[in-house]
Amino acid sequence: MFMVQFVHPPRSEISLAGVLGALADPMRLRIVKSLAAQSDCMSCTEAAPCPDMAKSTLSNHFRILREAGLIRTSKQGVQHRNVLREEDINARFPKLLKMILSYPE
Numbered sequence: 001m002f003m004v005q006f007v008h009p010p011r012s013e014i015s016l017a018g019v020l021g022a023l024a025d026p027m028r029l030r031i032v033k034s035l036a037a038q039s040d041c042m043s044c045t046e047a048a049p050c051p052d053m054a055k056s057t058l059s060n061h062f063r064i065l066r067e068a069g070l071i072r073t074s075k076q077g078v079q080h081r082n083v084l085r086e087e088d089i090n091a092r093f094p095k096l097l098k099m100i101l102s103y104p105e
Contacts, residue, residue, distance in 0.1 A: 006066060006073045011088045014069030016096075019089065022068035023100060027053075028061050032070060032084060036101050041074070041081040 030049035065071045
């Protein structure tokens with residue numbers, strides 16, 4: 001049976017360029033804002049900014065966010081559950097996430 005392996009960089013390897021690059025896309029920024037508004041993890045579909053977004057496009061957005069160190073993804077049943085790595089981002093770049101998330105779109 002094939003097991004999905006997610007890449008999550010350790011806190012020490014999360015870079016400012018990676019975070020800002022991932023958040024430069026408006027759809028990814030909206031995904032992160034959705035996750036920040038929740039205290040619990042969300043599926044990809046729940047956090048999706050557009051209900052009609054193609055699954056492949058959505059998967060790509062989540063991969064970029066994950067590889068930048070912004071989110072942590074785990075598999076629960078058939079769903080991928082995502083949570084914002086707020087503590088890790090704040091430890092690396094204090095107040096950056098709060099400032100970016102409070103900025104109006």
